[in-house]
Amino acid sequence: MDAFIQLLNGFSIAIAPMNLAFAAIGVLLGTAVGVLPGIGPALTVALLLPATFKLDPGGSLIMFAGIYYGGMYGGSTTAILLNTPGEAASVVTALEGNQMARKGRGGPALATAAIGSFVAALIATIGLAFLAPILVKLAVKFGPWDYFGLMLIAFVTVSATFGSSPLRGLTSLGIGLWLGLIGIDQLTGQTRLAFGVPNLFDGIEVTTLAVGLFAIGEALHVASRHMYAPEKPIPIKGSIWMTRADWARSWKPWLRGAAFGFPIGALPAGGAEIPTFLSYTTERKLAKHPEEFGHGAIEGVAGPEAANNASAAGSLVPLLTLGLPTSATAAVMLAGFQQYNIQPGPLLFVQHADLVWGLIASLFIANVMLLVLNLPMVGLWVQLLKIPLPWLYAGILVFATMGTIAANPSVVELLLLSGFGLLGFLMRRYDYPVAPVIVGLILGPMADSQLRRALQMSLGDPMVLLQHPGSAAMIAIAVIALVAPFVFKGLARFRQDED
Amino acid sequence: MSFFTRRLAAACLAVMAAVAPAAAQELELTITAPAGAGGGWDAAARSLQEVMMKTGAAKSVQVVNVPGAGGTVGLAQFAQSAKGAPDQLLVGGITMVGAILTNKAPVNLGDVTPIARLTGDPLVVVVPKDSPHQTLADLTAAIKADVANTIWAGGSAGGADHILAALITQAAGADPSKVNYVAYSGGGEALAAMLGGQVTAGISGYGEWQGQIESGDLRALAISYPEPIEGIAAQPLKAQGVDVELVNWRGVFAGPDISDADKQALGAAIEQTVKSPEWQELLKARGWTDYYAPADEFKAFVESENERVHATLKSIGLAE
Amino acid sequence: MVNLPGHSGLHRPTAIIGIGLIAVAAVTWFDARGMSIRASYGVGADAASYFVAAFLAVLGLAHLVTALRPGIVADEADWGAVAWIGLALGGLVGSIWLGLGFILGSTLLFAFTARAFGRRALVADLVIGGLISTGVFLMFNKLLQLALPAGPLERLF
Numbered sequence: 001m002d003a004f005i006q007l008l009n010g011f012s013i014a015i016a017p018m019n020l021a022f023a024a025i026g027v028l029l030g031t032a033v034g035v036l037p038g039i040g041p042a043l044t045v046a047l048l049l050p051a052t053f054k055l056d057p058g059g060s061l062i063m064f065a066g067i068y069y070g071g072m073y074g075g076s077t078t079a080i081l082l083n084t085p086g087e088a089a090s091v092v093t094a095l096e097g098n099q100m101a102r103k104g105r106g107g108p109a110l111a112t113a114a115i116g117s118f119v120a121a122l123i124a125t126i127g128l129a130f131l132a133p134i135l136v137k138l139a140v141k142f143g144p145w146d147y148f149g150l151m152l153i154a155f156v157t158v159s160a161t162f163g164s165s166p167l168r169g170l171t172s173l174g175i176g177l178w179l180g181l182i183g184i185d186q187l188t189g190q191t192r193l194a195f196g197v198p199n200l201f202d203g204i205e206v207t208t209l210a211v212g213l214f215a216i217g218e219a220l221h222v223a224s225r226h227m228y229a230p231e232k233p234i235p236i237k238g239s240i241w242m243t244r245a246d247w248a249r250s251w252k253p254w255l256r257g258a259a260f261g262f263p264i265g266a267l268p269a270g271g272a273e274i275p276t277f278l279s280y281t282t283e284r285k286l287a288k289h290p291e292e293f294g295h296g297a298i299e300g301v302a303g304p305e306a307a308n309n310a311s312a313a314g315s316l317v318p319l320l321t322l323g324l325p326t327s328a329t330a331a332v333m334l335a336g337f338q339q340y341n342i343q344p345g346p347l348l349f350v351q352h353a354d355l356v357w358g359l360i361a362s363l364f365i366a367n368v369m370l371l372v373l374n375l376p377m378v379g380l381w382v383q384l385l386k387i388p389l390p391w392l393y394a395g396i397l398v399f400a401t402m403g404t405i406a407a408n409p410s411v412v413e414l415l416l417l418s419g420f421g422l423l424g425f426l427m428r429r430y431d432y433p434v435a436p437v438i439v440g441l442i443l444g445p446m447a448d449s450q451l452r453r454a455l456q457m458s459l460g461d462p463m464v465l466l467q468h469p470g471s472a473a474m475i476a477i478a479v480i481a482l483v484a485p486f487v488f489k490g491l492a493r494f495r496q497d498e499d
Numbered sequence: 500m501s502f503f504t505r506r507l508a509a510a511c512l513a514v515m516a517a518v519a520p521a522a523a524q525e526l527e528l529t530i531t532a533p534a535g536a537g538g539g540w541d542a543a544a545r546s547l548q549e550v551m552m553k554t555g556a557a558k559s560v561q562v563v564n565v566p567g568a569g570g571t572v573g574l575a576q577f578a579q580s581a582k583g584a585p586d587q588l589l590v591g592g593i594t595m596v597g598a599i600l601t602n603k604a605p606v607n608l609g610d611v612t613p614i615a616r617l618t619g620d621p622l623v624v625v626v627p628k629d630s631p632h633q634t635l636a637d638l639t640a641a642i643k644a645d646v647a648n649t650i651w652a653g654g655s656a657g658g659a660d661h662i663l664a665a666l667i668t669q670a671a672g673a674d675p676s677k678v679n680y681v682a683y684s685g686g687g688e689a690l691a692a693m694l695g696g697q698v699t700a701g702i703s704g705y706g707e708w709q710g711q712i713e714s715g716d717l718r719a720l721a722i723s724y725p726e727p728i729e730g731i732a733a734q735p736l737k738a739q740g741v742d743v744e745l746v747n748w749r750g751v752f753a754g755p756d757i758s759d760a761d762k763q764a765l766g767a768a769i770e771q772t773v774k775s776p777e778w779q780e781l782l783k784a785r786g787w788t789d790y791y792a793p794a795d796e797f798k799a800f801v802e803s804e805n806e807r808v809h810a811t812l813k814s815i816g817l818a819e
Numbered sequence: 820m821v822n823l824p825g826h827s828g829l830h831r832p833t834a835i836i837g838i839g840l841i842a843v844a845a846v847t848w849f850d851a852r853g854m855s856i857r858a859s860y861g862v863g864a865d866a867a868s869y870f871v872a873a874f875l876a877v878l879g880l881a882h883l884v885t886a887l888r889p890g891i892v893a894d895e896a897d898w899g900a901v902a903w904i905g906l907a908l909g910g911l912v913g914s915i916w917l918g919l920g921f922i923l924g925s926t927l928l929f930a931f932t933a934r935a936f937g938r939r940a941l942v943a944d945l946v947i948g949g950l951i952s953t954g955v956f957l958m959f960n961k962l963l964q965l966a967l968p969a970g971p972l973e974r975l976f
Contacts, residue, residue, distance in 0.1 A: 139691070143695060144697070184568065185656075186682055186683075187682045188656050188817075189601045189657040198568050198575065199572065201567060201571075201602065269691075322690060322691065322711075323710060456650075457650055459647055459648070
């Protein structure tokens with residue numbers, strides 16, 4: 001109960017009028033910047049960091065909490081309405097969310113994303129407050145073999161995003177894996193496929209690929225079809241709010257999403273993307289109407305969005321307890337702590353107890369504020385789709401490329417962005433799914449390094465993957481998930497033959 | 500940290516550094532930090548900027564970030580744009596020496612003009628708290644007995660951490676090409692591997708793991724500095740019978756072919772900066788150790804470091 | 820399966836993609852063969868390259884086999900619109916490359932993209948694009964202290 005008293009103490013700090021005001025400003029700023037296409041939460045927090053410099057550490061961290069959660073909420077808006085995810089963790093949200101928006105169901109999609117984010121962040125923040133010390137002990141036990149097992153499961157589940165043809169889906173994944181090879185290998189320092197171009201040495205930036213494939217690729221595709229089949233997004237059809245059926249279909253995915261997001265986000269090398277993939281696949285498997293997936297199934301928005309936000313709170317576990325940033329956003333948060341000479345780590349909860357608990361209490365408050373702020377905003381965001389098509393897409397391209405320029409104003413990076421845009425266009429034109437490319441770029445290098453780390457520690461013995469119970473179990477799950485559909489299909493055919 | 504956030508954090512740091520009084524000196528400097536924000540080189544560049552403007556060693560100082568490939572992208576760009584320029588400096592360090600060799604970079608530190616060595620930080624050798632190795636001697640005995648199963652965790656391949664692991668392995672009497680070094684993206688991920696007990700020992704900058712060392716989660720066996728450092732309980736490798744020293748040094752360079760007068764002027768401005776009380780204060784705040792050396796001494800030092808790093812990288816198969 | 824008269828038996832886009840995949844696989848294979856750094860324990864950096872090369876080669880062959888059957892027919896495309904967006908991106912890249920700055924680049928990007936979607940009011944769109952870009956530039960440069968590439972226009976502020 002010690003943590004509970006500490007948390008109450010934290011609330012007494014966070015509830016002070018000035019601190020509430022800081023939280024509100026943070027939430028507003030975070031949402032406003034986070035909602036720009038091509039600008040994800042990491043960039044949002046980094047951009048707004050200077051705004052907190054002049055405050056005292058307590059007020060500044062509270063504002064931070066608002067910006068952090070605000071940026072996470074904002075990221076899904078453009079993914080749903082404009083098919084332009086600002087970060088890799090929103091790519092899955094765009095799959096179903098944009099289909100819903102095209103059918104005039106953008107309102108419910110945004111609402112389920114917002115409420116799901118609220119529920120998931122609430123659960124995850126409670127987890128952060130009460131489970132952090134235990135969780136972190138488990139998380140550091142997660143060895144490279146375990147990560148590799150997790151990657152295998154993620155790879156198998158990617159097939160859910162393949163669309164109609166396995167060959168096309170695998171090809172997309174292959175392109176992503178190939179892009180993931182480019183650059184200096186972390187383990188040996190060997191350069192792969194950089195062809196002597198120094199700008200490629202650090203690898204392909206996931207954001208550049210996501211913005212290129214989605215924002216620019218989509219713009220090219222829509223422009224090329226505009227003359228023949230003018231496709232105008234429908235702002236609203238039916239209710240702007242979630243119907244009773246929407247609620248009934250959303251609440252379980254929210255909880256399951258949170259259950260994926262929080263623990264994986266808390267892993268030192270877990271990240272926010274893998275839980276969104278896992279959540280999407282799970283919802284597809286469990287849905288009563290799996291045929292709706294790919295055409296705007298609300299479960300496919302509710303689950304991944306909840307997973308995404310829960311992992312954001314989860315990533316605060318290693319950040320606060322180990323000083324270990326596990327996502328780009330958390331890395332920026334770390335810089336924020338350091339500007340006050342506060343080093344997150346094992347002693348943080350002891351040395352700066354007031355600050356930490358004030359921060360955690362502020363996360364709860366920011367979460368509530370965001371829900372109150374975002375639900376009425378749904379109506380406003382949907383109006384975005386009323387902007388005439390030429391200006392809408394022109395604006396998307398300006399903001400999307402700006403994100404890349406802001407991160408790295410090199411011509412090579414812009415050329416890559418344009419190249420990925422062309423790739424995204426051709427893939428859409430010939431009906432190749434786009435999301436697996438991003439999945440390949442994220443998972444490929446992770447699986448590669450974790451497998452090789454495992455083999456390095458076992459001196460080359462592949463049995464290491466089966467000797468650890470965690471990795472053995474996960475590899476078994478992956479194999480079953482891969483083989484089971486074929487077996488069932490075979491059995492069904494066998495029975496048919498019998499009949 | 501991703502490319503994305505690094506540059507943005509750079510912008511943020513710029514705000515902090517921008518508050519400084521104008522000074523009488525005429526020098527209008529541009530300092531290239533060949534890395535994104537948050538890392539050591541960027542911090543060094545911005546600290547120099549702050550103190551040079553505070554002390555009047557320069558009238559204005561601008562910091563430009565050119566990240567990529569262990570600093571070699573910045574170095575190549577600098578060598579071209581700062582040719583003969585009297586007002587351009589580049590920050591560099593031991594990691595760049597290694598990156599030039601492993602990346603087979605076309606431009607090396609011999610192509611630019613060393614001006615001064617600034618700081619040098621110790622690396623620390625640690626084991627998890629449950630490790631059977633109580634002392635450095637235990638660890639070196641383990642290396643000698645079974646080099647393959649003595650698994651190290653640290654930063655990127657070919658970096659200072661990796662080089663130190665190889666040097667200690669060699670000094671312990673084992674083959675450095677057999678060192679089992681597992682590279683992580685940074686001190687953070689390596690830390691998780693240490694705490695999880697998946698590796699035998701770890702190497703990182705002392706400051707990065709200070710929290711875990713003080714809380715007792717990690718046991719510091721030795722530091723890589725030649726002498727003991729005030730406030731750090733762990734003793735130097737040398738004092739414990741392992742004849743290895745490695746300092747994570749940082750220094751500044753000017754462009755190729757600059758005139759002797761310009762070189763002297765830049766050297767004098769840096770000397771004035773590092774001898775100021777403001778600089779000493781900043782070193783303390785940042786947890787850095789003073790390691791100043793003027794141009795000629797620094798030039799000889801860079802050459803000897805280059806040879807030493809080259810030999811070590813060769814022994815572990817990362818350079819030819 | 821009956822091929823339509825006038826069509827060769829080959830579905831051309833699929834065949835081209837298949838050949839492209841095999842070519843990429845070959846490049847990856849040669850790149851892996853040229854790697855000099857070996858890992859002392861476990862497998863080296865080339866293992867993943869060989870794996871991906873083999874994977875892409877198999878996919879390429881599968882495409883070639885698939886190309887023997889009729890595939891999807893891509894929709895008509897308005898190549899003029901695609902070219903306008905290409906020009907828009909070219910305007911941005913060129914402007915950054917030549918040091919003409921963010922505002923000019925983004926203005927061209929905005930106006931040409933709007934043109935690609937059928938707007939004919941290029942001058943009006945240049946003005947709107949200019950206003951948006953200037954606003955973005957001021958917001959990021961002045962308020963958020965983020966240095967977007969500066970050219971002659973940006974130096975006026």
